[in-house]
Each structure stands twice: as structure tokens, then as C-alpha cells.
Amino acid sequence: MSYSFIFDERLGIETPYLDQEWEEYSSDERCAILLRWEEIRGTIPERIKQIELVIIAKQHQLDQEDNFQVSCELNSAIAERASTINDLHLWFRVNQELEVRMHG
Template sequence: MKELFTYDERLGIFIPDLPMEWDEYTKGEQHSILAFWETIRGHIPDRIKELESTINRKQTQLSDESNFVLSCQLNSEIAELASVINDLWLWYRADQGISEKMHN
């Protein structure tokens, strides 16, 4: 199933990259795709925790940083990490409806 998913460096997870419409896949293929996605989806909260930990470290650095340029850089890095977390939550929730179909 990995061939139907692309690793997203920014997010740190595989995301679906389906070349055909969902209904063009057989029921067996759909089941396999959903099972693979559920495995990935299950790791998203752990990935978010990792990123939150990194944000916390950077915020600690930021509170002790007196160099304006470095403070700006840390702020920018924190904002990017927060953006990644937001995107991960979107992926986690967006395909929840599809994941529920697997169980019906």
C-alpha cells in the first residue's frame, strides 16, 4: 500500500496520494488502503506530541534569548511547528469519516 502514499517531510507522515477516484478501487483495495491509513492516522497524535515538545524547548530558549535576530528565528520556527501541528490535526480529522466507512 505504500505506493499509494507519499511521505511528507514537513508533516513527518505518509499521506494518501491516490491516482484514481475512490470508487475505482475494489472493495479489497479500499479496505487495504484504509487499514494502512488507520495505522498512519494512529501515529499522528504521537507526532503532534513530539512537535509540541520541540515547541516547548524553543519557547524556553526564547524566554532566555536576548539576541533579537535569534529571538525572531525561534519565533519563526515555533510558528512553523504550530502550523505543522495544525495540518496534522486536519489530516487526522479529515479522513475520520473515511475511516468510519471501513468499519461499516
């Protein structure tokens, strides 16, 4: 098997690792990859909601914070989580691209 799914700590999901070009996989392998990815992909909206709750909590902390250094740290943490959400949105769209390539 020349593909795997590796857990990404930052994203909180497994992401595909493909050793070869998509077209080089057999039809069965592509189906297996897409099936596993669809299972993982289905968890992305809930993962985004979890991160959004953390952002909201940090924004509430920021509203109450008077210490400049702590405010900077909170802003940085919020920005990092927002970046994670953006990356999750990108991964969420990967399935559509793979299906088009598979059926195209």
C-alpha cells in the same frame, strides 16, 4: 495499484496519494487503503507530542533570548511547527471522512 503512501518530511508521516476518485477504487482497494491509513493515523498523536516538546523547548529559548534576530528566528520556527501540528490534526480527521464516504 493506483494509490501509494508517500513520506512527508515536514509532517513526519506517510500520506496517501490516490490516482483516482475514492469511488473508483474497488471495495478491496478501499479496505487496504483504510487499513494502511489507520496504521499511520495511529502514529499522529505521538508525532504531535514530539513537535509540542520542540515548541516548548524553543519557547524556553525565546524567554531567555536577548538578540532580536534570534528571537525572530525562534518565533518563525515555533510558528512553522505549530502549522505542522495543525496539518497533522487535519490529516487525523481524514479517516473519518473516508469511512463516511465508504459506508455512505
